[in-house]
Each structure stands twice: as C-alpha cells, then as structure tokens.
Amino acid sequence: MAFETLIVEQVGRVTRITLNRPQALNALNSQVLTELIAALAAFDADDGQGCAVLTGSEKAFAAGADIKEMQAQGFADMYATNFFSGWETVTRTRKPIIAAVAGYALGGGCEVAMMCDFILAADTAKFGQPEIKLGVTPGMGGSQRLTHAVGKAKAMEMVLTGRMIGAEEAERAGLVARIVPAADLLDEAMKTAETIAAMAPLAVVANKEMVNAAFETSLAQGVQFERRLFNGLFGTADQKEGMTAFVEKRPGNWTGR
Ligand code: CAA
DSSP states (O other), X not given: OOOSSEEEEEETTEEEEEEOOGXXXXXXXXXXXXXXXXXXXXXXXOTTOOEEEEEOOSSEEEOOBOHHHHTTOOHHHHHHTTTTXXXXXXXXXXXXXXXXXXXXXXXXXXXXXXXXXXXXXXXXXXXXXXXXXXXSOOOSSHHHHHHHHHOHHHHHHHHHHOOOEEXXXXXXXXXXXXXXXXXXXXXXXXXHHHHHHTSOHHHHHHHHHHHHHTTTSOHHHHHHHHHHHHHHGGGSHHHHHHHHHHHTXXXXXXXXX
8 A cells, every 4th residue: 555644664573654744743634544554454464573663753743633624523423433433443453563752742643652552752752632722622542541641630630731741741650661862762763663573473462462451451350361371372382482592592583473
C-alpha cells in the first residue's frame, strides 16, 4: 500500500512509522487512521519485524484528532460510525510499538502515544488533553489511559483545564519511560526498538500481553495469567535455546518457535 500521510521504513527488524501531515501538525484524520491500521497490520504479520517506532515531526508528534474533519459532524454521524473506535486497533497490535514523541502530543496525539507500549519523550515534548477547550472530552481513551498512567489528581487537572505538561513533569508522573535530548530521540528510539526486536519473538509478545493484563484484571488473575504464560514458554524451542545459550556463554539464536 502506498501511504500519503505516513512514511513507513524498515530498518533491520524495526519498522519506523512517521506521521507525515506537517501542514496540520500531524492532526489525525480518517486517512491517517486507515493508513496506520494497514501499516501496523503489515508490521504485525511480518516475521522479519520485531518492534515498531511511531513518531512525528520535531514540532509535533500529533496535535490531536483533526478538528476540521469533526467540526460539522452531528451526534448521529459520530454514533453511526462509532467515530474513533478504529483507533483501538493500535492497541491490538501484538508486537511492541514505541512512541517517540517530540513537540506536541495533544488530544488524540497524546491518546495514540498512550496506546503504544511506552513513550520515549524528547525534552521538547508537551502532552495534553485540551478537548475541554473545544467543548468536548477525550474520545480515544485519554480519560482512562491518562488516569491509569498519572493517577486521578493530575489526569483530572489536565482534562478539566487543558493544561499541557512538559517532558519532565510527564516523566515524574509516570507517563513517559524516559526523556532524551530532542536531537537523539530517533536514534535512541530505534536503538531501544532494535534491542527488543533482537529478543525471542514469542517472549516479547508474552511479556507485552502480561504487562497489559495488569490493567484489565485483578492482581490474582494477572499473576495467574503471568504464571501460565511463563509455564507455556517452556514448550517453545526458544526457551531451550535461550537457557542453553546462557549456559554456553553465547547469544541466543532465536527461531520464533
Ligand atoms: N486539527 C486540525 N488542524 C490542526 C490541528 C488539529 N488538531 N492542530 C493544528 N492544526 C492546524 C492548524 O489549523 C494550522 O492550519 P492552518 O495553517 O491551515 O491554519 C496548522 O495546523 C498549524 O497550527 P497552528 O497555526 O495552530 O500552530 P501553532 O504553533 O500556532 O499552535 C498548537 C500549535 C498549540 C498545537 C495549536 O495548533 C493547537 O492548539 N492545536 C489543536 C490542539 C487540540 O485542541 N487538540 C485536540 C483535538 S480534539 C481531539 O484530539 C479529540 C480526541 O479526543 C481524540
């Protein structure tokens, strides 16, 4: 598929997806959604790819859902199409996606970054849910994922006032994994993605599923889920290879089986 709003590149086992609507600060419209779903499906289906990086420009990861696309819509239009529901597809990607965020990650931009598995932030990153200033609310899961990430007090303040937070505040609050200088963001994100993509593929998916289960289950159910998946990996060739490689003091040679 040829993309107009994304640049998709494969670098070794890493797929880099760059949001590319500079004229609209990467505002997320229906075309971006359609293309991103296609790019992520291709990434997930490709055994040669182990991790993705989703990024934007220096100025904006994404300044939100496309306000101009939504402006004239009525309730019936939004309800009939279950508007925004397609974005949940991002969260169903089985392999990890790192959000590499520089500049604005606002509204839907912040929400898509939070749908990724973790966020690496440039020191220029600014996160916010300013939908209240438009007379609406977050609509891609921001009220829930932001609250899970930073807790009620900060999430509530952010959604009620629309205040943006900078990279340092976001890191302190637990929204981002790490801050790097803006000039190093892409290199650092690609390096981190290469590290993940070099791990045993089934273990990568299992680790991702487990951490995500922590948001959907009770502690006891989550621990049980972890143990069963951990036990199950002992049925894979890569568990034998990984532990043999450790004993033989050499790197693992994974088959993904
Ligand atoms: N949708 C559509 N177009 C957008 C946009 C958006 N979310 N954000 C920016 N743009 C467009 C601007 O309209 C402008 O286009 P024109 O040149 O044609 O006028 C262009 O991008 C550049 O933007 P600015 O001139 O505004 O740039 P700035 O540097 O002065 O300001 C900004 C940057 C503070 C990010 C400002 O653009 C802004 O406030 N953007 C909107 C942020 C926002 O409200 N996001 C939430 C959207 S709603 C949402 O996301 C719902 C949800 O839950 C999913």
